[in-house]
Amino acid sequence: MSDMTSTADAPRSPGRPRSTRADEAIVEATLDLLAEGSTVEALSIEAIAARAGVGKATIYRRWPGKEALLLDALGRLKGAPPRTGGRSVRDDLVLLVGAVGQHVDPRVRKIMPCLVPEVSRSSAHRQAYEAIIEPRRQAMREVLLRAVDSGELRADLDVEVAMALLTAPMLTQRMLHWHPDRDERILPERIVDAVLDGLRPR
Amino acid sequence: MSDMTSTADAPRSPGRPRSTRADEAIVEATLDLLAEGSTVEALSIEAIAARAGVGKATIYRRWPGKEALLLDALGRLKGAPPRTGGRSVRDDLVLLVGAVGQHVDPRVRKIMPCLVPEVSRSSAHRQAYEAIIEPRRQAMREVLLRAVDSGELRADLDVEVAMALLTAPMLTQRMLHWHPDRDERILPERIVDAVLDGLRPR
Numbered sequence A, B: 001m002s003d004m005t006s007t008a009d010a011p012r013s014p015g016r017p018r019s020t021r022a023d024e025a026i027v028e029a030t031l032d033l034l035a036e037g038s039t040v041e042a043l044s045i046e047a048i049a050a051r052a053g054v055g056k057a058t059i060y061r062r063w064p065g066k067e068a069l070l071l072d073a074l075g076r077l078k079g080a081p082p083r084t085g086g087r088s089v090r091d092d093l094v095l096l097v098g099a100v101g102q103h104v105d106p107r108v109r110k111i112m113p114c115l116v117p118e119v120s121r122s123s124a125h126r127q128a129y130e131a132i133i134e135p136r137r138q139a140m141r142e143v144l145l146r147a148v149d150s151g152e153l154r155a156d157l158d159v160e161v162a163m164a165l166l167t168a169p170m171l172t173q174r175m176l177h178w179h180p181d182r183d184e185r186i187l188p189e190r191i192v193d194a195v196l197d198g199l200r201p202r
Helices: A002-009 A020-035 A045-052 A056-062 A066-075 A089-099 A107-119 A123-149 A159-176 A188-197 B002-009 B020-035 B045-052 B056-062 B066-075 B089-099 B107-119 B123-150 B159-176 B188-197
Strands: none
Touching (some): A020 A045, A020 A056, A020 A066, A020 A107, A045 A056, A045 A066, A066 A123, A089 A123, A089 A188, A107 A123, A159 A188, A159 B188, A188 B188, B020 B056, B020 B066, B045 B066, B066 B123, B107 B123
16 A cells, blocks of 8 residues: 555645545554454554554644544444434334444444443543444434424433433343344334333323 | 362261352352453363362362353352332332442452353353343342232333343443443432333323
């Protein structure tokens, strides 16, 4: 990839578009190294540059440092949340709950479990984790708040708890997924209906 | 600890109690090795015997093999679930939800995250994981079913989903625990009330 290096390292004249090929290679190298087990601390600009086939200067021209690059790279992992139709809060939530822990990029599966134990210890890890999950959290928050406005959900809704109830069972189930067949599995519909209706008789 | 070995290895006469000191040392050695990062596969009877200061024969006299010893050792990690008062389903659930992820033995914290990624791949890991959590799951199941009988909870209760809603948010929060102060934290009371009442207006 030495041709990419030379292109990317050439001084940028005003108006010349960023080398998206080099950007892409740098982001991919970062995610590959994390997916192969590198910790956030151990990850170095040197290693990323070597893997991407670019010079360190190319990276520093685009990102101020490792943390900024990391957040940018991780933020691209999940892709956009699914688009909700807005017909009913139940339909929208089933769609969003079904997407919890579903990873567009298979590297998420390798990167997330390594980030999680570090989240409580380091703010860099916490930021990285939030960069991955926040777009989807925001989509769910909006569905819930719209349904409060429309009267479908209670006015005193505890939004943070509601999001935890909807997402955590899918996350823990995906983490442990051992269920032999579909009947035993806790499907999004079952979660959403139980959360909406509650356990007490109505 | 050679005196323990010789005592434990002596042939047992009928009626003579098991050497609980050797049992204890073997169980502790197993848990220590796991907490230090040994995988279930890598753990060997040799290593456990060496760590406990007993002969391999002492272990085989008490457990048919590694898996049986492992399940026994892991089953002791959590201790008994908290005793529920049975006054109201809410009180009982707040107590049990508060105990989710609270570990009597600090080694659980090191052992569980290593077991989890293996659970879906190996039935030995799955059994080990279930040996740890099942006593507490059973306590919660009983509280829920009692409340269905008494009419406090709906007759068509989806018990598995209810347990997931009650426990998973605590588990994921404990795993990630980064909340700076008590106000932001999702406390057992908030979870139980949201699950019991549901998100729709009543």
